[in-house]
Amino acid sequence: MRDGIGLDFGAARARIRSDVHELGNVLADIYRSFPLEEPAGFFDVTVRLRRGRGLRRYLRSQIELVFDGETLFAPFPADTHLPMLEWGLNHVLAQRLGFHLLLHAGVVERDGRAVIMPALPGSGKSTLTAALATRGFRLLSDEFGVVRLSDGLFLPLLRPVALKNESIELIATFAPQATIGPRFPKTRKGTVAHMAPDDDSVARRHEPARPALIIFPRYDPGVELEVEPELPSRAFGRLAVNSFDYEMLGPAAFGAVSRLVSSCRVYRLVYRDLDRAVAAVRELLSSCR
């Protein structure tokens, strides 16, 4: 891991270097379907996850993430290496891919049509994304909806789905065939585990998808299932709010979000049962062009 490993996520490539020995095995498991890239090649980002220095190497050992020579975040406990790496990658990819419109959204695809699920953290976006990815939808991303400004297509930025707390066992039960990595308890977001993308999604990670359906998901244990059309103007606002770089891109982002809202069907979906939620998404998608 000292020379690093290279990973190609589709819309971006990352080089990861680390002296945290345990990380190698975990990455091999979670990125199992990804071919390893030659680390001497070109990468959009290079991050280094390193063990703490001085006493912190040995006493309640910590790790830190370095990007462009600067340490990102306060150090994490050493046993949360993968969550720190994944959050760090989110952070640096959001900075480096500013030439695309980046939505905070899960994205899956079926029959050439993309389903975009923008949401704020804690809404159940990752759980629904993971559920769809295990029921015949191709996974493009759990975290970033990457809109190519030149043609409005969604580019995969394929990485593991970060599951938190109750959703870990929910997905493990819903899809026993899914590969879910080790549980990391006591992170800043509670217990975190990562679901590996399937082979087909990895093989097709350079294949863009045409947006067809936008769903604003929300998990609510008190609601069986609710599907309501969303007003286009309200959908516009929610997409802009869920974008990492809307303000920076200005008119280009305005044009991209306008085209998205005008060309897609848009719904709010409140769910508690994953089987019913997946069936609802399938039905909504079947009515899209």
Add this chain to the structure above:
Amino acid sequence: MWIVPLEDEAVVFNPTSWETHVLNPAASLVLARAQSGECAVADIEQLLCDVLDQGERLRAGEHAERVLRELVSLRLIVERHTG
């Protein structure tokens, strides 16, 4: 200025302020009218009168003034005093 109609509402990007605004149906209608050229407050009042429910028509002047004031405050239109 970029204006995109979304059903009876609209979204607007103002390149001067770099701001995006979501406009309700009345404001969308008024902005579209203002885009086609200079107009008087009375024209806007008439425009709203044509689309308001019967019960609201008497208040068209009040609605027109409020919408115009909001569009001016957002710097989407400018006010000119004549005479």
